[in-house]
Amino acid sequence: MYGHNREVTLEQTLPAPASAACCTTLTGEPLDEHRAREFARIFKALADPTRLRLVSLVAAHEGNEACACDLIDPVGLGQPTVSHHLKILVDAGVLRREKRGIWSYYSLAAETLERIAAFLSPA
Amino acid sequence: MYGHNREVTLEQTLPAPASAACCTTLTGEPLDEHRAREFARIFKALADPTRLRLVSLVAAHEGNEACACDLIDPVGLGQPTVSHHLKILVDAGVLRREKRGIWSYYSLAAETLERIAAFLSPA
Numbered sequence: 658m659y660g661h662n663r664e665v666t667l668e669q670t671l672p673a674p675a676s677a678a679c680c681t682t683l684t685g686e687p688l689d690e691h692r693a694r695e696f697a698r699i700f701k702a703l704a705d706p707t708r709l710r711l712v713s714l715v716a717a718h719e720g721n722e723a724c725a726c727d728l729i730d731p732v733g734l735g736q737p738t739v740s741h742h743l744k745i746l747v748d749a750g751v752l753r754r755e756k757r758g759i760w761s762y763y764s765l766a767a768e769t770l771e772r773i774a775a776f777l778s779p780a
Numbered sequence: 781m782y783g784h785n786r787e788v789t790l791e792q793t794l795p796a797p798a799s800a801a802c803c804t805t806l807t808g809e810p811l812d813e814h815r816a817r818e819f820a821r822i823f824k825a826l827a828d829p830t831r832l833r834l835v836s837l838v839a840a841h842e843g844n845e846a847c848a849c850d851l852i853d854p855v856g857l858g859q860p861t862v863s864h865h866l867k868i869l870v871d872a873g874v875l876r877r878e879k880r881g882i883w884s885y886y887s888l889a890a891e892t893l894e895r896i897a898a899f900l901s902p903a
Contacts, residue, residue, distance in 0.1 A: 683893070684844070687854070688836040693829035700832075704824035706816035713811040721807070731810070770806070774900040777893045 681776055699773055702749030707732055708742045712751060715763050722764040804899055822896055825872030830855055831865045835874060838886050845887040 681692060688696070703709060710732055715723045729739050743763060746752040750769045755762045804815060811819070826832060833855055838846045852862050866886060869875040873892045878885045 683836055683839045683888075685840075687840045688833050690829060690833070693832045693836070697827050697829045697832055700823045701827035704820050704827040706813060706820045709816045709820055709823075710811050710813070713806055713816070716806045717808075717810045765806075770900045774897040777897040777900075 681772075682778065683776055696773070696776060699749050699751065699769060702745050702751050705742065705745075707734065707738075708746055711739070711742055711763075712746060712765070715752060716765055720764070721767075722762055725761045725763065728763070804895075805901065806899055819896070819899060822872050822874065822892060825868050825874050828865070828868075830857065830861075831869055834862070834865055834886075835869060835888070838875060839888055843887070844890075845885055848884045848886065851886070 681688070681696075703712070711728055714728055714731055715721060718727065725736075725739065725743065728743070729736055732739060743752065743754070743761070747754045747763075750766050752763045753766050755764070804811070804819075826835070834851055837851055837854055838844060841850070848859075848862065848866065851866070852859050855862060866875065866877070866884070870877045870886075873889050875886045876889050878887070
């Protein structure tokens with residue numbers, strides 16, 4: 658059902674571009690409310706031990722990509738719970754999802770992680 | 781009341797050392813549960829727009845230190861609410877608090893921010 662059109666499916670799961678926030682740093686201008694909400698949403702997605710472990714498991718897989726089927730056993734939770742956590746990470750732009758056949762494959766959204774790392778790095 | 785013994789007061793507000801987590805990176809070994817909980821606690825402290833703005837305001841002040849009295853007006857909230865948010869940031873090791881006279885002064889806990897930035901930086 659999904660395998661025939663990977664481009665379109667991938668594009669649909671990408672978060673909206675946020676290029677304006679690419680160079681925001683903590684030690685630059687104080688955050689405005691809009692930018693603070695944007696960053697808080699990403700931190701909220703990362704503020705859960707299970708979600709952090711899922712991101713870490715994806716990062717540990719070859720090519721920083723893992724099938725959902727490889728993520729369920731390591732975290733010791735049911736598939737619906739794991740899917741719920743993965744959706745939060747995709748919605749926040751931390752992971753990307755690509756559907757192939759019956760499984761979803763998750764990869765790191767490196768630009769989001771880089772943006773957050775750059776934001777927190779002391780000048 | 782507080783000004784006469786700054787060393788002791790500062791030490792009391794420091795988080796416990798977490799040197800073992802200093803070099804944990806997302807693309808290294810998958811996170812164990814303990815480490816995941818440790819990082820999630822820091823991300824949870826950052827997962828709120830007001831708290832992010834407070835950290836940002838502290839960072840924007842000279843010497844990365846600000847009096848609580850300078851943080852209340854910019855975020856447009858009451859002092860008890862601001863104090864509550866600042867306590868969460870201190871407890872998570874994101875900010876340090878030092879009491880001088882009737883006011884508390886907050887500074888960036890750079891080592892925590894560096895640890896998080898290093899954790900998120902793609903290898």
